Structure formats: C-alpha cells, structure tokens
Amino acid sequence: MNNLKSRIAKEKRFKAYGIISITTALTLLTILFVSIFSQGYTAFQETRIQLPVYFDQEILDPNKTNDWNIIKKANFNGLVKQSIRNLFPEVSGRSNKRKLYKIVSSSAEYQIRNIVNNDLSIIGSKQNIWVLADDDVDMLIKGNINRNLPENERRIDDQELMWIEYLESENLIKKVFNKTLFSSGDSSESEQSGILVALLGSFYALLITLVLSFPIGIATAVYLEEFAPKDNKFVDFIEVNINNLAAVPSIIFGLLGLAIFLNFFEMPRSAPLVGGMVLSLMTLPRIIIPARAALKSVPPSIREGALGLGASNVQAVFNHVLPIATPGMLTGTIIGMAQALGESAPLLIIGMVAFIVDIPQGFTDPATTLPVQIYLWADTPERGFVERTAAVIMVLLIFLVLMNSLAIYLRKKFEKNIT
Amino acid sequence: MFDNEELLKETKSQALNSETVGDIHVDDPRIIAKNINVFYGDKPAINNASIDIGKNEVLAMIGPSGCGKSTFLRCLNRMNDTIDACRVEGELFLDNENILDKKTDVVSLRAKVGMVFQKPNPFPKSIYDNVAYGPKIHGMAKNKIELDEIVFKSLDKAGLFEEVKDRLDAPGTSISGGQQQRLCIARTIAVSPEVILMDEPCSALDPIATAKIEELIYDLKKNFTIVIVTHAMQQAARVSQRTAYFHLGNLVEVGPTSKIFTTPQHKLTESYITGRFG
Helix, strand or coil: CHHHHHHHHHHHHHHHHHHHHHHHHHHHHHHHHHHHHHHHHHHHEEEEEEEEEECCHHHHCCCCCCCHHHHCCCCHHHHHHHHHHHHCCCCCCHHHHHHHHCCECCCHHHHHHHHHHHCHHHCCCEEEEEEEECHHHHHHHCCCCCCCCCHHHCCCCHHHHHHHHHHHHCCCEEEEECHHHHHCCCCCCHHHCCCHHHHHHHHHHHHHHHHHHHHHHHHHHHHHHHHCCCCCHHHHHHHHHHHHHHHCCHHHHHHHHHHHHHHHCCCCCCCHHHHHHHHHHHHHHHHHHHHHHHHHCCCHHHHHHHHHCCCCHHHHHHHHHHHHHHHHHHHHHHHHHHHHHCCCHHHHHCCCCCCCCCCCCCCCCCCCCHHHHHHHHHCCCCHHHHHHHHHHHHHHHHHHHHHHHHHHHHHHHHHHHHC | CCCCHHHHHHHHHHHHCCCCEECCCCCCEEEEEEEEEEEECCEEEEEEEEEEEECCCEEEEECCCCCCHHHHHHHCCCHHHHCCCEEEEEEEEECCEECCCCCCCHHHHHHHEEEECCCCCCCCCEHHHHHHHHHHHCCCCCCHHHHHHHHHHHHHHCCCHHHHHHHCCCEHHHCCHHHHHHHHHHHHHCCCCCEEEEECCCCCCCHHHHHHHHHHHHHHCCCCEEEEECCCHHHHHHHCCEEEEEECCEEEEEEEHHHHHHCCCCHHHHHHHCCCCC
16 A cells, blocks of 8 residues: 555656646746847837928039939938928037937938939928937837936937927827838948848858758668668768767867868858858758658568568668658758757858848858847847847747748648558 | 477477478479578578478468578568578579579569568558559559559459448558458559468457458469468468478478378477477
8 A cells, every 4th residue: 555655656746847847947938038029029110200301402403413323422411410400490509419410310311312212303392201210219219218217327318308209299200110120231220230131141051051951961861771781881980970970069060161161162251152051061960860760760561561562672762661751851851950040150150250231142142140140239239239139039039930830740741641 | 488308408409400301392383492591690590491382372381489480481582681681592493483593683573472461561551552552663554444453453352342442542551450461462462473471461460350361361372372471370270281380490390281280290390289389
C-alpha cells in the first residue's frame, strides 16, 4: 500500500515539475514578447504635420522655364522654412526660428520636391501638405517624452511644446501608418530610417541560401543514406565532418567567407550574394542531418517491398523512400532557413553590417539583413531608434513564426498524404 | 530451447555433419540449389545446402529461430544483396540460369521471383497504386485499360477484389492486417512471377486472416511455385507438398510433407516436430 502511495505521489510530483517548467518558460516568453511589443508597436505609426505650402513661382521657377532640370535646383529648403513661418508668424529671432524649423523632419524638403516633380502645374498654388515631423516631436506625440517633466529634463523645451500643443489644438498634427519604416533604408535621422534594405537583403540572401543549400543538402543526404558504400573510411570521414560542421560557431563561417569569397574570389563586399553563400555553408549541415534522420526513419520494409517487386535501388528510393521522408526533410530545411534568417555573426564579418541608404537592386548591391539591422539600431541611443529596433525584432519574429508554421503545415499535409 | 544437455550435445555433433537426409531431388525442378553457403561477415549462416524446388509445388521451410530458413529464402531472389555483410556462395539455377551469377540482372530476377514479407508492408499509396506499381516499373501495361485489367485480376486472384473494389483509392495502409497481406500478395502476383517466396506471411495475422491466406496459397499453387517459411508446423502441414527442415544453418531433412510429419528420418526433425525444441 505504502509503495503504491509513494509511486502515485512520485508521478504527481513529476507531472508538477513538468507543469512548473512549462509555466516558467511561458512566463519568460510572455515577458520577452510584452517588452518587445510594448516598446515596438508605436514604431508602426509616424507623426505628420500639416504645412500650408505656397509653391511660390519666385522661389521655384522665377524664369518660368517649366523645366524640371532647372526647378530641381531651387531652394526647397527655403520653401519649407517659409511654410513653417506661415504657420507661426509671430516667431521672431534667429535662434527661435531655427528651433521652429526643427519641428519638421529634414526629409520635408525632399517630399515637397517630389510633389513638384510629379506635377509641375502645382507651381503657383497653395496646398496643405502633411510632412514628416522631427523624431523628438514624434516621440512627444507618442507619449515617449513626458510633458510633465521639468523643462531641463526633457528634449523638447517649453517653447517647442507650446508650438506642438498649438498644432494639436488646430488638428494640424496626426499619427498615420508608418510607411517610411517599410519603404526606406537606413538613415541617421530615426524618423527617416526604414528596414527595406534589411528586408530585401534578408530576402536575397535567403534566396541564395535556399537555392544553394537545399538541392546540395538533400542530394548529399540521399546519397550518404541510400547509395554510399557502408563501412567505407572515406564516407565515414565525410559523415564525421558534416556532424562537426553543424557544431561550428557561425562566425567561423563568416571568416571562411571573408577569406575565400571576398579575398580570394574578390566578390563584392556587403552583398547578399556572398551573405547567402556564407549562410548556405552554415545551413548545409543543418539540412543534411535532419534529412538523413528522415530517410533513416523510413521503415526498411517499404524499401524491401519495392526491391522485392523488382524495383531498382533508384526506383525504390525515389518512388517510395523519398516521398515518405519528404515532410521530415522539408521541416529540417525550413528550420535551417529560419536559423539562417536569424543569423547575424557571419554577416558582420563579410561586411553586411553597413550604413546603407540605397535600396539594393539585386544580389550584388550592398545590403544588410534584419538581424544585422537590429544589431545596428540597438547600438544607437536615440529614443526613436529604440522603438524601431523593437519593431524590426517584431518583423523578424513574425517571419520566423511564419516559416515555422509553414514547416508544421507542410509536415501535417505530407503526413496526411502518406497514411 | 533445448530441454536437456544430451540433446544439445547431439545437435552440436549433428550440426557438423551437413548431409541432408531424405530426397532433395524432384522430377520437374524449377529451382535447383547446389551447395549454397551463406556467411554474415565471417559467421556461417547456411552450410552447404542443396535442394530442388519443383514446378507448381508448395515447399515449406521449417526450423527453429535462427536456423537459416529465411536467409535461404532470401537467396532465391537475391534479397541478401541488400545486406552488406552477407555473402552467398554456391549455384542456384532458375530455368537453367545461375541467378547467383554477378551478371544476373536482379531487377528481372525479382520480377520472376516475387516475395511476400513477414509483416504486411503495403506502400503508403492507394490500394490501386500498390498493385499497379510493379507492372508500371516493368512496363507491363501499354495503357490505363491494360493496367486496370492487371490490377483487378491480381486483386481478384488474391481474393481481395470483392472486399476493396469500392475503395481502390483508399490508402493501402487503411485496410486490416490480413487484407494488407493479401494486398501484398496481389502486388507480387501483378508482375506475373514464376515463383513466390513467402517469409512467414501469417505470423502477424489472426487465425481467420491466416486461414484466408492459406486458402489463397492453395489456389495460387496452380499457377506458381511457392516457397514458404513458417514457424507454424500445422501451417506447413496444411499448405505444402514438400517440407524442408533447417537446423543451425544445415538443411537437415527434405521430404514429402506427409512423411516429414509422420515418419521423420532424422532425429533432429523428429525432436522439432514433436515439440522438444522450437
């Protein structure tokens, strides 16, 4: 009786340990997600200020050429400043005016320039244009700067606060969806910076990784598992090496890429092409090992059944073994790709850690990747970059969740086909 | 298991003496095995076995576990090739062709000598595709109509058609164990083999499914030569015309089934069929 009681108690205790550890893990995860999301969700909005812009013929095109090549050299900055002055005509004095100009982002002049470029007939008219606010204003509007702090403890002084509150009362300032975040590259001004370069960089690099490592990895796994001679020293040597490679720190692959791809083959620096190649080196063993495990788990009776019917080895493998092993192989591949997506260390070494403003047009243009962008922005102290860092983490997490869900979906789908 | 020391000693001395008792020859042989030796690495598994297998006969191979009967069976369609450490020596003629010759094409050999395994192993495909796979890879059907005919005929011969005709698209793994085994037999028949090897085909099945398979074997005998390995002596007695008794890698005795089970000549055979070890 006693024995039975203690056995039941033991089982209960063991279950409790399991529940406790799961709860702990979930709590920690929740804390992580809450902290990232609470910091990052505001980054998906940006603050815009409505400026009454008078597209003054005198400033833009005094000679009435109507020629963009001449107009583009006009003083758009002055136009913006004039528009701001129109909003606050009472502000006087050089330093006050300079302070006033700073409530609008420096990108405003390019925005206005683009508007003129798109439609030259706008010259001479008056338009209300929503331009990007400066990052400090943005932070204040989003509540990241406390208005009730004493003046010397906040980045916005009382005078600026007064202007902003005037704009608020006139409904001349609003928060909109942050298009800039998804349509521009890096910038030293946080309100003008975006992750498009990193997104495209990650996309191009992963594409290269997939194209290189998937066929090579699967073919290697199939050969080693199904066709390679057993008890062969050379095959054993290769196997040991593949297993070792899976455990090599990823930064070593970066050094390898630097030495071979960049220094020896003189491939372009900072390019997704090289990034993808380095990531494929890292991903290959991570695809090969699960793929071999998947092939190994196919019951030998299936292979025997096919061989017994007179199928050749190749037919048995391709008609029967591979279809059964597919879900396992795909899962391994997708998880390997997800790891590659989250990898930053090897990319730092081959120069994908750079301040890149221009959107990459192809595989050889300089780019960064999402994790590297996180690394770059996490280094910047400005409040605007803090929320953007959290936002990139969110975007990266969303991609990782999507990829892993795809892995699970594919596994379920193929398993259904088999049984 | 040996029930006494004396018998153990006796079997050991008998094992050294590899002469086969009884009549290994038949008048109309389809397969002639001469001095077959099989090794797993350095370990001998079959020791100098010679036997004829006649046309349209059912040969049962019995013997205690590890006696080499399955190994011998797998020599007949060279399935032992798939085991790396396994080495087969001797001569094995199927229709006057030495099938142990390296030049023999195992693909066409296995089409001629089909195999049914211990555990039902249908492919994870539809019932139809399971049967159609063999004819497809051997190019036996020119079009869908011919293929349909082969599949339906094979299922019918295996006594399965009536049970599955409404769900040929269902996965082969979704039917019962006995049906799965008959599906595997249908799959084997579909490539029109001359010989069917069965490696304990009923060991994973219940008595009713077993009875159905045995009936099937009885029917199939008309068109095929069947070699069946079995643990159940009653089964050997029920389905076979001739029985071969293996012991520790030796082919101890061969003879008509009725004779083996009533008046065995060899002491080992007698001990086995009377249940003194198994």
